[in-house]
Amino acid sequence: MARGKTAVVRRGEARLYLGKADQFLEQARAALDARRYDAALLNGIHAAISGTDAVTVALGGRRSTDPDHQRSVDLLEESAASDPEIRERSRQVRALLAQKNTVEYESRSASARDARDGVERAGRLVEWAREMLAKARL
Template sequence: MGHGDDRWNSSNPSRRGIAKLTPQGKTVETPRRLARLYLVKAEQFAAEAGDALASSRYDAAMLNAVHAGISASDAVCVAIGGRRSSDPDHQHAARLLEQTGGGSKEFSESAKRLRMLLGKKNAVEYESRVTSKSDATDAVKRAGRLVSWAGRIVDDARV
């Protein structure tokens, strides 16, 4: 490590948590110890999604399920890679999740679950479409699987 190596220099943008543009979109370095914070958020969103589903509030169930999936992805990416997506296009979070897993089947399947959740987000949030009971139920199940999986990954990472 010579004087030309600025990885450890506090003026290096990546050391200050400033977003970087990568093939996975904008990302930000995040201390691995914060992975549990993102996992707790994911668990809270998943719980709210389940409550909304039980109360026939299907749009709320869908959107909370989507946010649970995004936070679960953040938890995994932070736990393993010390980086999370900060891109407004949440599809980049799915790409980063896949990349974090090195192309493993397990991570690819989880990224696919996240993409399926994200595919419903805009229709519910910005269009006049109303979420059906069936779609909400499916989203809550997918989010639950993602959050459970993220919990195992974060536990295994021992952060």
């Protein structure tokens, strides 16, 4: 059982979370183009979180409601623990989440390189979430 708080969600709602991921990713890319690197990176991180929610809803009908976003990755790992791809994607989401506190709450700004890298990684994660929903026929 995943640590943290979770909610039961109809599997059909996975597309709604993917839609949120797409919106966050679109804003991340726009912010990157406008050289607003903190906004770009943070929106990329939120895109990855929403993409993770889409996958956990699609696979298991649950999503994390815990304030600690690491719990959403725990739930992702639980949904298909033996799948090496899930383990790798979980590692990638955790790497993005490791930057969230810094970019959101600390005085140090994200660099252009960090923002670009984060947005690119988020884009790959959202695309993977889209593929997972297609495999789940949602």
